[in-house]
Amino acid sequence: MSEHPPARRRRTGLAAAVGLTALLGIYVWLVALRAVQLVATGRAVGIVLGVALLVAPLLVLGLIVREWLLALDVQRMADTLATAGQLPVDDLPRSASGRVDRAAAREAFGPYRDQVQADPGDWRGWYLLGFAYDAAGDRSRARAALRTASRLHRGKGAPGDLP
Template sequence: MTAKLTYAVTAAVLVVYFVLVGSRGVMLIQHGTLLTVTFGVAVLVLPAIGVWFLWKNTRFVQQANRLATELDAEGGLPVDQLRRTPSGRIDRDSADEVFARRKAETEDAPDDWRSWFRLAVAYHDARDTPRARKAMQHAIALHDGKPVRT
């Protein structure tokens, strides 16, 4: 629940920021000189990119949560049995062991979105966020029956 609240607050702050920056861009364009119009258009590009990025990330999180809910209903969510350091961080060796099992599972069933979901969780636990995100995108594409990029 805390993660959802944090995400919502961060998204709201970003939207306010995009509105403020966008209004400054509009004011620059309204000034009417070549220089201010050029800067105004450039300033408007930044919030547009930000809105797109926020939208893509929000959709990704919603899709991943949808898969997690479905996998949980099936009883297939990975159980957190990882060893932790005294500070609470996941022990690297423990994460590597789970990752090796998940990788083998995915190699045995490359068209199963469930194995890709569990692999994404293992990547996340191993602190490999780029690969975790790609594995989750792969799981989402398989689940939705979309073409999978390799």
């Protein structure tokens, strides 16, 4: 067993994300290449299909860039909190398979929600709330809270309502 499993898990996750992004990049490149070929036919149907196929890869690339920027900012926020000794300890009870006990996660959720309600302009509260949502199994609210934390961390915009 490794002495530092979380660091190894993080590297493995990063490698998987980079690998999948590279594969998706190749796919997007091939679709864009085919789209240009369709437009070059000069036929109306080819042009329409080619333009449609060009829009899709651009949209996909935009979404990929958005997710990577969020991931990088979330890591910067985690580093800042870790340096300040403010990262919470994940001591939630888990099942034999390693899944977080949802009832315990929901119970631990309250203080984070209260922290955000007390100071909605503090990115730290939103960051911690995002991970509390994640532990409770609500991934869409977790992402929304992390997006709000990122926006506040970068100094862009006002806080949103609780997701």
